Amino acid sequence: MKIGLALGGGGAKGFAHLGVLRVLKDAGIDCDVVAGTSIGALVGVIYASGSIEKFEEYAANISRAELALRLGPSWPVMGLFSGDYIEKILQDFVPERNIEELKKPFAALSVDLKKAEVVTFKEGDLRTAVHASVSIPGLFKPLIYEDKVLVDGGVLESVPVAAARELGARVVIAVDLLSDISNSPDQEDGSWSIMEIVQRSSIIAQRRLNQFRYEKDRPEILIQPRVSHVKVMDFHRGREIIKCGIKAAEQVLPELLGLLNMS
Numbered sequence: 001m002k003i004g005l006a007l008g009g010g011g012a013k014g015f016a017h018l019g020v021l022r023v024l025k026d027a028g029i030d031c032d033v034v035a036g037t038s039i040g041a042l043v044g045v046i047y048a049s050g051s052i053e054k055f056e057e058y059a060a061n062i063s064r065a066e067l068a069l070r071l072g073p074s075w076p077v078m079g080l081f082s083g084d085y086i087e088k089i090l091q092d093f094v095p096e097r098n099i100e101e102l103k104k105p106f107a108a109l110s111v112d113l114k115k116a117e118v119v120t121f122k123e124g125d126l127r128t129a130v131h132a133s134v135s136i137p138g139l140f141k142p143l144i145y146e147d148k149v150l151v152d153g154g155v156l157e158s159v160p161v162a163a164a165r166e167l168g169a170r171v172v173i174a175v176d177l178l179s180d181i182s183n184s185p186d187q188e189d190g191s192w193s194i195m196e197i198v199q200r201s202s203i204i205a206q207r208r209l210n211q212f213r214y215e216k217d218r219p220e221i222l223i224q225p226r227v228s229h230v231k232v233m234d235f236h237r238g239r240e241i242i243k244c245g246i247k248a249a250e251q252v253l254p255e256l257l258g259l260l261n262m263s
Contacts, residue, residue, distance in 0.1 A: 004169020007040030009154035010177030011232030014039025019245025109153030
């Protein structure tokens with residue numbers, strides 16, 4: 001029985017995936033296939049390569065001061081950041097060049113702005129696949145690939161349950177980073193920043209899409225870390241965010257173990 005992992009998008013909220021993966025590892029659960037959207041694609045490919053513990057240590061130590069330089073500021077024509085540093089991270093943590101070389105089957109989702117459709121990479125150059133998947137519109141420049149203009153897969157599918165099933169998973173463990181929107185920005189009405197307005201609007205839309213998709217194909221296990229207080233660019237809060245993932249995974253672990261024992 002293949003266990004699939006579907007890691008959702010959400011910018012810095014995605015460091016919660018690392019906490020989830022730690023809990024799964026400690027419980028002796030090794031997922032067979034991995035699908036990821038946006039930050040979920042980045043964490044997912046590192047997991048599929050076998051370097052997740054090293055990356056967790058890295059994520060826990062990112063400082064606010066170095067964050068902007070790591071992301072690669074660009075002239076803001078198509079995005080505030082180039083996104084090239086994603087490929088630098090991949091060079092550091094993923095020795096493989098092609099998806100087929102990874103230790104586990106892997107898929108990364110992006111969206112083609114020209115055709116308004118999801119593009120799923122399941123083979124080929126993994127740096128292209130992940131770079132495209134993490135290209136949050138407005139923040140990162142789209143990736144021009146062949147005849148496509150690729151952006152973050154979360155525009156249309158922020159939790160790639162279907163992609164995990166396409167890789168052969170019979171049991172899908174999905175991590176949804178956008179289900180919790182309980183905490184509004186701290187500012188009073190009328191004082192929200194442009195970034196907060198854009199980010200919250202996007203999260204609301206993606207959340208509704210997720211609810212619609214779950215009605216048609218709900219994952220067997222749904223993990224929903226409480227990370228509404230984490231902003232998309234809060235990568236300097238790695239340790240705190242990882243703990244949110246640990247807590248959420250521990251809450252569903254008895255259900256997951258029961259399911260696996262029955263199968």
